[in-house]
Amino acid sequence: MSTWDLIIVGAGPAGVSTALHLQREHPELAGRTLLLEKETFPREKYCAGGLGNRALLRLAKLDVHPTVPMVPIRRVEVCTENYKMGVEEPDFGGVVRRMEFDHALVQTYVQRGGQLREAAKVESVEPGGIGVRVKLADGEQLEARAVVGTDGVAGVVRRSCGFSGGVYRAQVLEVDTDPAEGDPPRDTIRFDASWPDFQGYAWDFPTLVKGQELVCRGMYLIRTAGEGNLKERLRDYLAVRGLDIRKYRLKPFGERGYSLTEPLARDRVLLAGEAAGIDIATGEGIAQAIAYGALAAPYLAEAFRKNRLDFSDWTRRVRLSGLGKNLLGRLIMYHCFYGDRRRRAGTEGLLHGSPAILEAFARGFSGRGPDARFLAKLAVGLPRGLGEATGALLKRA
């Protein structure tokens, strides 16, 4: 039986980021780590591929520069029931194809001597052997002193180890279509949250599929409000743009949001990336997955050094980290932005009256911190936004 100190289950951005950070910063543990992936790269991952520049900056610190086709993004558009808002952000990031991006990350890991097994589907993770026993679908059994679950939204690690399915879940339906009249320019991504009764949004992201300029579109629905007829909504959304849904391949998937109330670890098993939970407000998860890896690697190295593999403080470590604070911010955004709460809290007016709030979001995406000009803009704009929000609330009352 093959035995390891650490087995990482799932070679998406969270798993590979954890492994790349170990390689760079804790090579001894990296040498005793195995990364398992059920697919064979290049593999498809349903995703719109919106990649915040902050993720690229984090990878650059590891001297990782994925050279994949990318549509650079410089502007974000947000539509709500009453307003169309936009913000320019020169360093926003871009849109990639996950088939290419994830492959590039995995290749770097392997080229640096990382140990990866593809077509290795994990079927269960149980206590046993030197700590944890990992059973593969072909019947093979592996042992490790600890396991990291980075196997995404429907991961087996969570299920096997008795974690719940999660508090915040979203349903997503994605499609790559031809460009259409009314699309924003190709350096712009659009979030359309025009429906106050819908806990989600539609998106239009420019994308490059095998060199062809297409548009990735879809519907994102946060499910706590109940099921929604996503297909009909997407059909109508496309029809307005002169596109026939029947012509395109529909890609349904789920997402899991980060919650403050759930544990992210148990004895010898730690969750990261979407297996733990990402941003429920927008469904953004690539940058978060990479950030989870940056946090997990030093944490794991320290736990191994001290031989304390109960991971009892991992949940707290995530919560107190920059990543945890960012995810908390997005959780608050979710509670203020969607459904009737947007009206009740006057969020729409606040956003419209204070463009700096949207700018803060775009800056966060890009990894640019606040500067004096931005803070001045926020200070000037906030009272106007609060005024607009109060006006809307009074009108409603």
Ligand SMILES: Cc1cc2nc3c(=O)[nH]c(=O)nc-3n(C[C@H](O)[C@H](O)[C@H](O)COP(=O)(O)OP(=O)(O)OC[C@H]3O[C@@H](n4cnc5c(N)ncnc54)[C@H](O)[C@@H]3O)c2cc1C
């Ligand atoms: C339709 C859609 C659009 C999205 N758009 C965006 C976007 O524009 N920008 C953004 O930032 N985020 C987006 N997201 C979210 C983003 O795709 C995820 O949050 C991100 O991929 C999470 O990374 P991860 O590494 O945690 O998990 P994943 O990327 O899901 O990787 C998990 C890996 O584990 C492997 N695996 C699963 N089970 C097993 C098993 N049993 N054994 C071995 N391996 C296993 C999988 O094959 C996969 O390679 C979108 C999601 C969806 C569904």
